[in-house]
Amino acid sequence: MRINHNIQALNAYRNLAANQLSVSKNLERLSSGLRINRAADDAAGLAISEKMRSQIRGLQMAERNALDAISMIQTAEGALNEVHSILQRMRELAVQAANDTLEASDRAAIQAEIDQLTKEIDRIADTTQFNQKILFSGSPKGKAFAQANSSKVSYVGNGTWEGIVTATPTEPAKVVLDFSKNLGMLNQDTIDGQTFTINGKTYQIDAKNNGLTNTGHIAVNVTWIANPANDNDAVTNINNLLTALKNAIVANDSTFSSTSTITNAADNGSNTDGTITNGRLTLITAKNMSPTEASMINVSSSFTNTQLKYLDPVNLTSEVTTLKAKDQALASESFTLTFAEPPKNGDVLKIDNLTITFSDSTASSYVGSGGQGTATINVNGKTLFEVLDEIKQVLGDAQADNVHQPVRALTAFSVVGSSLVLSTDRTDDGGTFGSANGLEIQIVDSDFEANKGKELKLEMQIGANESETLGFDLSVMDAASLGLARKADHTTLLSVGVNAEAGIDVSTSAEVARAAITVIDEAIRKVSEERGKLGALQNRLEHTINNLKTAHENLTSAESRIRDTDMAMEMAEFTKNNILTQAAQAMLAQSNQLPQGILQLLKS
Known part of the structure; x- marks a missing residue:
């Protein structure tokens, strides 16, 4: 018998410590509901479980994505439903105009409604949005780098917006x-x-x-x-x-x-x-x-x-045949050019008789000649605010050019945030662009023609992994794309863009109105085709959502088997380990009493 080392007590203590550790793990699993609370619990199981969790959460988000896609399709289809109603009314009016019981004034009244309905189709195409994404006016790249908040500046084709801004006459x-x-x-x-x-x-x-x-x-x-x-x-x-x-x-x-x-x-x-x-x-x-x-x-x-x-009341030596008004107002008219992005190489901005060309290689400069001004601004690597500062500098140089005076109609200018604020006191003299008294504005977007009128292409992430996408496109549904947009003469066809000035001609004669019926029928067919495509996509996405839900459910079940605690089994294990802990405690107490037997030997 040895007194310095109680091997039985050490053995009982080791078993007690092991049992207590097991009880601790049992309690952790029972209280958390998880079989794996840390990598040490099951390293391989943890790795497999985390991969499953990423798939599960990806499937959840994919389900939401598919629901968002359905919502967008429903928004688009709702807008096209109204376009269908408009087209049906237009066809009804065309049939009415084709009847020879009508006089010219009657057809003119019908034409007025056709014109307004055509412009409403354009408005729907240009304003139908989902989460600020415009759905039916084509690729967003087909927008100008800057937009004027004046109705006098409008799209004229070939990636160009232009107009003559004038002040309200005050005399x-x-x-x-x-x-x-x-x-x-x-x-x-x-x-x-x-x-x-x-x-x-x-x-x-x-x-x-x-x-x-x-x-x-x-x-x-x-x-x-x-x-x-x-x-x-x-x-x-x-x-x-x-x-x-x-x-x-x-x-x-x-x-x-x-x-x-x-x-x-x-x-x-x-x-x-x-x-x-x-x-x-x-x-x-x-x-x-x-x-x-x-x-x-x-x-x-x-x-x-x-x-x-x-x-002429100003020049009393000049004979006139009409009344004369001053070409300058007492109060200026202000408007803004709001820049959506920095201009690109090849873009052009014309203000009065000053033409600013943007380049990514030519150095910035200004030159005046013969009542005109030309300037180049290098935009390579520059922010929008840096470019606006240079535009401001060029306008200052042009105003200071008293010899050529290229910006005579420009009374004031300033930069506010991402906008260029311009003012003019010139009133409308009826001149055309290039020879008008007012402040001429022209915006030329160099890559607009390459993108305008293209279908809006969309990719929906409908799965948990990179390649699991659904691609589709929304066709351009403005009046021009439907073959209905005309210039103000009602005969010149506009092929693309939200820029209808008038609708298809139904007022010239009954024969013309009959021809319009066929054109409107084709527009109805195009809208029907687009709505059918959207309806098919919605049905497909509903099946996609059902599949995602099933995969989500099955994968969650598999992950649960790896990660979650079997509460019944864990409770049985806890009961066993708890009893063993209590037994180990009792045996440790008994083993601590064994050395006292040595005293009996010492007494003899």
Whole structure:
């Protein structure tokens, strides 16, 4: 017997420690519900389980992806349902217009509705979105690098947006009627019946007070010296006519204001020297007008230009045939160019007569020549904000160029965030792009033509792994792609783009309306085909979701068998280990008593 080492106690202690460790693991598994709580529990099982978990979570997300795809398809199909309704109405109208019981005015009314319905198809194509993804206007790459928030700038084809931005006129239009002595010296028989034609209305002088021979004319009742003999008589006649004519015009044409002014004729010299100061009537419009509005108001008379002249109110030496308005407003018009991305090599931005070309190789520069300005901005490796700073610098250089003045219509500019804010005080003179008074804006996106009108291609991740995708495309469904978009003349076909100015012609004749029926039928077929494709995709995705759910369920079951605790078996194991622990504790107590037997030997 040995006293220094109690081997039995050590043995009991070792078994107790092992049993306690087993009980601890049993409790951990029972409390967590997991058989594998750490890699040491089952290294191989953990690796297999984690791979299964990645598949399970991938399948869950794929199921959500498929549901999102169905939601997007339902959104798209809902929009096309409305397009179908529009097309059916258009076909109904075309059939109505094809009937020869209608007059031209009836077909014009039908055409007006066709035009609006066509534009609504474009609006649906351009605004139907799912999570901000536009569905029916083609590839998003077909957008310009910058967009103007002015309706005056629109798409004109070939990847180009352009327009003329003008300010709202803040002054009325005017014309000066200049009456010379020759008119004032006409006798009563000659002046009676003479006419003025102003803004489409004819004013006839009634100097004898015996009424007008033409009842469609407006009477200008004037007191006239029958046989004027000197300068005073001419002045009197002119001044009487100025007052009578102004009163007649203001009373019969609301276009003109009562603030129209009279400058009376005067004789500042001898009564017989044959020289007087001409009398003038300045007609002023009641509302503010731009030059293009003023140009619609014509003025003429039956007098010779040695008797009466119509003069430009700013340049009184220039004779005119229409009213004149100032080409500059008192208040400026502001609008913004919002940049969606930095311009690319080959993109162009034209502001007034300044053309900015963007390059990835040529150094930045500005040159003025012959009233024009050209600039190059190097965009290689630059952020949008750096490019905007350079555009701002170029505009500053162009404004400072007092010799060529390429941006005369540009009154102010600034950069705010990703936008370029421009202002102009020029009013509309009716000029076309390239020769207008207003601020001309042109945006040329160099790669737009390569992408516009393409179908929107989509890839849906409908599985847990890289290659498990479903690809499909959404066709362009704007009016041009359906063959319905026309320019304002109703005959020029627009082939692509959300840019319909009018709808298909149904107003010219019954034959034209009948031809439109066939075109609309083809548009209905295209929309039906697209809706059928979307419906088939939705049905496929519903089966995909069912399959994903089944795979998810089966894989989860397999992962559970590896990772989860069998609670019944673990409880039985816990009970066993708990009893063994208690027994080990008892045996440890007994083994600790064994050395006391040595004392009996020592007593003897």
